[in-house]
Amino acid sequence: MKKNVGNTDRTIRLILAAAVFPMLFILNGPARFLGLAFLPLMGTALTRRCGAYALIGTSTCEREE
Secondary structure (H helix, E strand, C coil), rough: CCCCCCCHHHHHHHEEEEEEEHHHHHHHHHHHHHHHHHHHHHHHHHHHCCCHHHHCCCCCCCCCC
């Protein structure tokens, strides 16, 4: 599969995942499960492939010339 997540996009996703993950332990009640949003952020950052980007045909990777 072709990568479609660039370095800057990947870094932002990793930082957001690290910021959202602690919500699982800090918040109470159903709101705590917002912390699970770290899963797709971390997954797309590690694999460098985003399904939403593939659907709309975009990429944040640097162009190879």
